[in-house]
Amino acid sequence: MDIQFKQLEKWFGQLQALKPLSMTVQSGEFVSLVGPSGCGKTTLLRMIAGLEEPASGAIHFGGTAVYDNSRKVNLPPQKRKIGMVFQDFALWPHMTVFENVAYGLKAAGRNKEVQEKVSEALDNVQLGSFQERYPHQLSGGQQQRVAIARAVATDPDIMLLDEPLSALDASLRDEMRILLQSLVKKLNMTAVYVTHDQSEAMAMSDRVVVMNDGKVQQTGTPEEIYQRPVNEVVASFIGKGALIQGLVTEVEDVPMLKVNADVQIPLSTSKTKGLEPHDWVHAIIRPEQVSLDTAPAEAGIRAAVETVSFLGERYEVSLTLDGSDERLFAYTPERTVPGQEVSVTVRSTIHLIQHKGGVSREETA
Amino acid sequence: MNSWTERANKYLALTVLTILVLIPLALVIMRAVTPEGTFEGFGAFSILGESMYQEILLNSLLLGFGVVIVSSLIAAPLAFFMARTELARHRWIDVVLIIPFMTPPYIGAMGWILSMQGNGYAEQLFPFLAPVTPYFFTYGGMVLVMSFHLFPFIYLIMRNNLQNIGGRLEEAGLIHGGSFLYRLRRIVLPLFVSGYSMGALLVFVKTIGEFGTPVTLGNRIGFYVLTSEIHRHASVWPIDFGTAAILSTMLLSVSMAVWYFQQWFAGRTHNKVVSGKGQTSAYSPLGKKQVFAWLYLAVVLGLSIGVPYFSVVSTAFLDVQGSGLAWDNVTLRHLQDLLSGSGAGALWNSIWLAAIAATVSAVIGLWVTIIIMKRRGTVEKGMDFLSIAPNTVPGIVVVVGLILFWNAYWNPAPVYNTWMMLVTTYVVLYIPFTVQNIKAIYGQLGDSLFQAAETSGAGPFYIVRTILLPLIMPGVLAGWIMAFTISMRELVGSLILRPPNMHTSATFIYSQFEQGTVAQGMAMALITVIMTTFVLIAVEKMKERSQRYRT
Numbered sequence: 001m002d003i004q005f006k007q008l009e010k011w012f013g014q015l016q017a018l019k020p021l022s023m024t025v026q027s028g029e030f031v032s033l034v035g036p037s038g039c040g041k042t043t044l045l046r047m048i049a050g051l052e053e054p055a056s057g058a059i060h061f062g063g064t065a066v067y068d069n070s071r072k073v074n075l076p077p078q079k080r081k082i083g084m085v086f087q088d089f090a091l092w093p094h095m096t097v098f099e100n101v102a103y104g105l106k107a108a109g110r111n112k113e114v115q116e117k118v119s120e121a122l123d124n125v126q127l128g129s130f131q132e133r134y135p136h137q138l139s140g141g142q143q144q145r146v147a148i149a150r151a152v153a154t155d156p157d158i159m160l161l162d163e164p165l166s167a168l169d170a171s172l173r174d175e176m177r178i179l180l181q182s183l184v185k186k187l188n189m190t191a192v193y194v195t196h197d198q199s200e201a202m203a204m205s206d207r208v209v210v211m212n213d214g215k216v217q218q219t220g221t222p223e224e225i226y227q228r229p230v231n232e233v234v235a236s237f238i239g240k241g242a243l244i245q246g247l248v249t250e251v252e253d254v255p256m257l258k259v260n261a262d263v264q265i266p267l268s269t270s271k272t273k274g275l276e277p278h279d280w281v282h283a284i285i286r287p288e289q290v291s292l293d294t295a296p297a298e299a300g301i302r303a304a305v306e307t308v309s310f311l312g313e314r315y316e317v318s319l320t321l322d323g324s325d326e327r328l329f330a331y332t333p334e335r336t337v338p339g340q341e342v343s344v345t346v347r348s349t350i351h352l353i354q355h356k357g358g359v360s361r362e363e364t365a
Numbered sequence: 366m367n368s369w370t371e372r373a374n375k376y377l378a379l380t381v382l383t384i385l386v387l388i389p390l391a392l393v394i395m396r397a398v399t400p401e402g403t404f405e406g407f408g409a410f411s412i413l414g415e416s417m418y419q420e421i422l423l424n425s426l427l428l429g430f431g432v433v434i435v436s437s438l439i440a441a442p443l444a445f446f447m448a449r450t451e452l453a454r455h456r457w458i459d460v461v462l463i464i465p466f467m468t469p470p471y472i473g474a475m476g477w478i479l480s481m482q483g484n485g486y487a488e489q490l491f492p493f494l495a496p497v498t499p500y501f502f503t504y505g506g507m508v509l510v511m512s513f514h515l516f517p518f519i520y521l522i523m524r525n526n527l528q529n530i531g532g533r534l535e536e537a538g539l540i541h542g543g544s545f546l547y548r549l550r551r552i553v554l555p556l557f558v559s560g561y562s563m564g565a566l567l568v569f570v571k572t573i574g575e576f577g578t579p580v581t582l583g584n585r586i587g588f589y590v591l592t593s594e595i596h597r598h599a600s601v602w603p604i605d606f607g608t609a610a611i612l613s614t615m616l617l618s619v620s621m622a623v624w625y626f627q628q629w630f631a632g633r634t635h636n637k638v639v640s641g642k643g644q645t646s647a648y649s650p651l652g653k654k655q656v657f658a659w660l661y662l663a664v665v666l667g668l669s670i671g672v673p674y675f676s677v678v679s680t681a682f683l684d685v686q687g688s689g690l691a692w693d694n695v696t697l698r699h700l701q702d703l704l705s706g707s708g709a710g711a712l713w714n715s716i717w718l719a720a721i722a723a724t725v726s727a728v729i730g731l732w733v734t735i736i737i738m739k740r741r742g743t744v745e746k747g748m749d750f751l752s753i754a755p756n757t758v759p760g761i762v763v764v765v766g767l768i769l770f771w772n773a774y775w776n777p778a779p780v781y782n783t784w785m786m787l788v789t790t791y792v793v794l795y796i797p798f799t800v801q802n803i804k805a806i807y808g809q810l811g812d813s814l815f816q817a818a819e820t821s822g823a824g825p826f827y828i829v830r831t832i833l834l835p836l837i838m839p840g841v842l843a844g845w846i847m848a849f850t851i852s853m854r855e856l857v858g859s860l861i862l863r864p865p866n867m868h869t870s871a872t873f874i875y876s877q878f879e880q881g882t883v884a885q886g887m888a889m890a891l892i893t894v895i896m897t898t899f900v901l902i903a904v905e906k907m908k909e910r911s912q913r914y915r916t
Contacts, residue, residue, distance in 0.1 A: 051816050077819035084820040090813035094835045103831070104821035147817075154822065 001062035001157035001190055002027045003048065008057035010043055010214075017043045019215045020057065025190060025207075027062070027157075030181070032193045032201035035211035036237070042162060044211075045194045049084055049160050050077035061158065078107070080158075083151030083189070087163040089143045091135040097122070097146050098131040104154040121149040124183055141172040148180065152187060159184055161193040165200065177204060198238050202226065210234045228351050232282050235353060241286040242328045248272060248279045248352075257283055257352070262323040263301050268348040280355040287316060289347040290330035300343030303328065305336045319344060375736050379744060381729065382751040385793050389766030390758065393617070396610035396769055422615060425573045425590040431508035432572040433565045436516035437523075439665060444523035446658045450651045458662065459521075460905075465669035466517040467901060469854045469871070471577030472890045475878055476673025477501070477510050478582060479680055479887075486676055489689050502586045511578050513669040515568050522564030523557075530556045559631045566627040570620045574759025576857040581878065591616045592761045592857075599765055600861045606769060613762040620759060677894070680887035699888040708889055711868035715893070718784060718869065719852035722791035723799075727845040729792070730799030735833070738807050756797035763794060764858045782864045790858035795851060799844030806840030839907060846904045850897045 003025040010018040018040045025031045033041035046052035048059060050066065058068040066075045091100050101118045105111070122128045125145035135143055144164060151159060164180065165173045181204050184191045195201050201208050202222035210217045210225060210233075218225060218234045229235035236243055246257040248267075255267040265283070275281065293300055303319040306327065317336055319328045321344075328344065336342065446452040447459070465473070480486045481501040487494045500506065530553055538548040579593040591612050598609035651658060680686070684696035703709065733752050737745045755763050767790055771781045780786050814836075818828045856871040863872055870893045877886030 049816075049820055051819065077816070078822045078824055080820075081822070082820055084817065086813040086817060088811060088813055090811065090817040092814060092817075092832055092836075103818065103823070107818075107821055107823035107827055107831075150817070150821065160820070 002029075003158065003190060003192070004058075004060040004063075006058040006060070008044075008047065008059060009055045010040070010047065010052070011055045016214050018047075018054075019213075021216055023209070023216070023219065025192060027190055028188050030184060030191045030193065030204060030206045032195060032205040032208050033211060034195055034198050034201040034208055034237075035217075037196060039211040040214040041194045041196075041209075041211050043214075045160055045162055045192060048158075048192060049082060050075060050080050081154070081156055082158045082160055083154065083156035084160040085144070085147050085151050085162065085164040087166055089135075089147045089167070091143055091146055091150075093135055095134075096131065097127065097133050097135070097138070100135070100146055101150045101153050103150065108154065110154075117153050117155075118149075121153040122146075124152065124186075125149045125179065140168055141176060144168060144176060145179070148183065152183065152189075155187075157190060159189045159191040161191060163195055164193075166195070166197070173200075180204070202238070208238075210237060212237070226286075229284060229353065231353055235282065235284040235351075239286060240329060241284055241289075242326065244283050244285060244326050244328075246281060246283060248275050248277055248281055250277050257281070257350075259321070259326060260324050263321055263326075265301070265346045265350070266348050267350070267352070271349060271352055275352065275354060282353040282355070284351045284353065285328060285346055286350075287329040287331050289350055290319075290328055291345050291347075292317070292319075292330045292332045292336075293343045293345070294334065294336065294340070295343070300345050303342055303344045305338050305340040305342060307338060308336055310335075375744060378729075378733055378736055379748055382733065382748055385729075385789070385796070386751045386754055389763065389770040389793070390754065391766075392769040392773075393610050393613045393762060393766045396607060397614035418612075421589050421591055421594050421612075422619075424588060425592075425616070425619070427504065428507060428511070428579075428588075428590055429569040429573045431504070432511045432515060433519075433569050435508050435512035436519050436568055437561075437565065439512060439516040440520035440523055442658075442661055443520050443665065444527055446662070447520075448524045448527035450658060451655060452658055452662070461666065461670075462517050462520060464898075465514055467898070468514070468670075468673065468894065469577060469856065469890075470511070470514050470575060471581050471856050471871070471875065472677065472854075472894065473514050473673045474510050474578040474581045475874075475883075475887070475890070476676035477506075478585070479676040479883065480672050481506070484689075486679060486690065502582075504588055507578060507582055507586075507588055510582060511572055511575060514578070515571060516665075516669070518571070519561075519564040519568050522560060522567075526557055526560035527553075529560075562627050562630050566623055569623055570757075570759070573616065573619060574761065576761050580856075581875075591619075592759065595761050595765060596857070596861065599768060606765070609765050610769065613765045616759050617762050620757070624757070677887045677890050680883050681891045683884065686884065699884040700892075703885050703888045703892075706885075707868065708873055708885060711873035712870050712889065712892065714784075714867060715853045715870040718787050719791065719849045722788045722795070722852045723845045723849035725788065726792045726796045726799045726848045727841055730796055730803055730844055731837075731841055733796075734800055734803040734807060734837075735829075738804065752800040753797050755794050756801075760794060761857050764790065764861055767793065767858070767862065784864060784867065786862050786864065787859060787867075787869070790862050791848070791852040791855060794855065794858060795848040798847045798851070799841070802844035802847060803837055803840040806837050810836055842907060843904050846900055846907075850900050853897060854893050 005021050005023050008018060008021045010016070021044070033044060035041050043052060047054050047067070053074060054067060054069065056069040058070070059066050060068075061080065065071065065073045066080050067073060092103070095103070098118055101121055102114045105114050105117055110117075118131070119128065122131065125148050127142060127145050127149065130138065130142065130146075135146065138146065144167070148164070161180070165176055168176060177200065193201070193204060202225070205222060207219060208222055208225050209219045212233050218230045220228075225234065226239045229238060232243060235241075244259060246259045246265075249256050249258045249264075251264070255269060255272045257265040257267055259265065302322040304322070306318045306320050309316045314331045314333055315335060317330055317332060319330060319342065320326075321328065328346075330344065443462070452458065478485075481498045483498075485498065487498055501509070534552060534556070535548060538552045543551065573590070574592065576592045576596065579588070579590045580596060582588075583590060583593055595609050595612045595616070598605045598612065679690060681699055682695050682697070683690070684694050684698060688694045704712075730752070733748055737749045737752070739745075767786075768781075770776060771778065771786060771789070780789060810833075814832060815828060818832050823831065854871050855869075856875060859869045859872050860875060863869065868876070870889055874886045874889050874893075877883065877889070
């Protein structure tokens with residue numbers, strides 16, 4: 001079942017929590033809403049659930065309006081047939097695991113299915129043998145799995161997830177992420193997932209919606225968002241890397257990014273399409289696009305190692321460019337020491353964002 | 366539930382609170398400015414120019430200040446011991462220290478009188494005290510009795526305060542090089558003062574609104590205060606509700622003025638302790654010197670619990686008062702007489718009246734709480750205020766208001782002078798307890814518990830039945846039991862508003878004491894205290910159990 005927003009808006013007093021938004025989440029799609037706190041992502045999720053009333057616009061589930069300002073339609077949450085997982089689990093402390101999961105079925109009067117559906121849901125989260133426990137007798141990870149079972153027990157077509165992993169320990173998070181991802185796909189649900197953790201969003205989603213200040217900044221697949229961010233906000237929020245300002249120039253027909261008098265980076269022509277020489281741009285330089293040579297070479301940019309972090313499979317170093325305040329990040333298999341002089345080469349395929357009015361295809365998607 | 370019924374429900378609850386709380390209190394103030402039915406502005410207050418009333422006001426204030434000072438002095442060392450030394454490990458001390466506060470003040474005062482009077486238990490046990498005991502029947506004695514009743518209150522506030530300040534904040538001061546005195550002056554005292562001011566205020570307001578001690582000990586020694594004078598004007602011929610209303614308004618104004626002053630004072634300081642996780646408490650071990658701490662505790666407990674209870678128990682079991690303390694003078698006769706005579710009726714009256722009152726206030730409390738916790742509009746805030754008001758206003762002021770309202774010639778309800786009046790009084794006085802108990806539990810429930818139910822497809826009534834009620838039931842029960850217990854021994858309202866020929870256990874004790882037949886009175890006191898103690902222990906146990914399924 002798809003979810004459609006039409007000119008959806010929300011105000012909190014004078015503050016516009018969500019600027020007019022039109023978008024469709026396809027049936028069976030896993031979409032993440034990501035952004036810093038206060039960006040409007042949770043507000044949007046709660047409006048889909050019916051826990052928050054929009055100011056205007058419309059929300060359709062599979063073509064049927066659950067909210068439509070112009071036609072005065074506003075279904076309460078209990079009539080929207082959704083499943084929802086909360087950040088704080090929200091398990092009812094006075095009910096057993098079984099009763100928690102059975103709640104939605106009983107509320108809907110589906111008493112005959114209770115036994116079967118609850119067992120199925122609990123098996124799906126590997127908690128089949130915990131039916132008679134109370135929530136306080138379970139660990140945090142188990143509690144969240146009960147909450148997930150509760151959300152899927154009624155067979156909703158739409159699953160809403162409000163930062164479900166943020167209350168869990170880092171070690172549990174990966175396990176739970178895989179469980180959620182596979183369960184949602186297995187049950188063929190349309191999922192909307194809210195998180196402030198961009199790596200979580202990219203890891204799980206078919207599509208990522210980056211929000212800031214109540215406005216959708218960019219919508220796209222994780223790869224698109226990572227490789228071709230449309231503006232500085234998206235570029236700095238998503239993925240690791242350095243955002244460097246520079247001027248597009250041309251030296252002997254080769255397009256270059258001029259950071260300052262000393263530092264110039266050659267660019268691929270595919271990346272400078274639509275840009276004129278002397279346009280100011282932001283370049284987003286990911287660590288994997290920077291290669292590092294400990295033997296000083298004529299061709300490279302001269303830089304000094306600032307910090308070194310061991311990541312297990314490689315080292316991440318931060319570098320300061322000679323004659324500039326800019327800082328780059330790079331990966332290297334060798335150990336270097338702070339202060340060491342190195343030479344740096346940046347790939348020509350780095351992504352450029354034009355200053356002001358830089359419209360890219362992704363924004364209208 | 367559509368919005369129309371929701372609104373109707375809300376305004377119905379508001380109306381009930383208005384009738385029960387707002388109108389009676391408003392009538393007190395109205396009556397004070399229109400004693401003869403015509404508005405005289407503040408002219409009526411001219412009686413305050415009479416030296417007799419000035420003295421009464423002054424007495425009340427003196428009593429308030431005296432009790433704040435003495436109870437602080439009693440409580441401060443205890444708070445230090447329990448917050449900062451090894452004694453803190455003995456949690457039972459906290460429970461024991463609450464007993465004086467839970468003892469009805471009139472029973473405590475009677476116990477003290479029986480001990481200290483001529484040839485009382487003090488002289489019998491320690492003859493050398495004979496020259497000292499007469500000093501008890503003075504202002505100082507009253508302050509002492511009331512301080513030993515109210516100190517647990519200020520103790521709890523001081524101890525919590527010290528615990529909050531303790532640990533890290535002081536350690537930080539230590540590491541940054543503050544000497545002991547410097548830390549005390551710059552860190553502990555400034556943080557301590559505003560919390561303490563709240564405790565001092567509450568004790569002051571409770572003291573000047575207290576009725577039990579002034580009406581027993583105070584009247585005996587001629588130390589008249591506002592509450593005992595209001596009682597005289599409202600119940601002793603010639604009855605003068607006008608003066609009672611004026612004095613009530615005065616009492617109310619003093620309470621409110623002190624309250625306002627404290628708010629202003631606390632508002633000047635910004636000392637909400639910001640903390641990350643895990644405040645640790647810092648102990649300064651006493652080692653061998655612990656003996657002194659234990660000794661101090663023993664003296665305080667001896668005076669606050671030992672003296673009054675020893676008197677109550679002795680009096681209840683001594684056959685002939687004049688024969689004094691001796692084993693061959695012990696009898697169960699008074700208990701038997703009590704349970705076969707008029708005392709049994711009074712006790713039974715108290716039980717069923719309290720049961721009805723507790724049920725009604727639990728129901729109203731539940732109803733009101735659900736409405737005020739749902740949304741925070743102006744109406745809800747007003748209801749919140751009204752539901753707590755009877756607890757902040759001195760009880761006797763509420764009682765005067767209830768008389769003025771239910772006894773008014775224009776009030777058609779046939780309630781006054783019947784048992785229903787007593788139930789109404791208890792309900793009004795103790796709604797705050799049920800509301801607070803339910804609110805405390807309701808407040809711990811996160812919004813997401815209800816939202817999870819909504820998204821699971823449950824309708825509003827289904828949510829109330831399956832989620833809300835089961836979760837707040839412990840609060841409702843605790844509120845019921847609290848209301849039941851304190852209704853059972855309520856004195857001021859029962860004394861003034863009881864219908865003719867109807868006694869409750871409290872009025873029975875009071876009249877027996879006044880008539881000099883103390884043995885039956887104390888036997889009754891013993892029974893009520895034992896009953897209510899058991900009930901209170903049951904509440905504590907229940908609270909523990911309801912904590913069980915919270916993580």
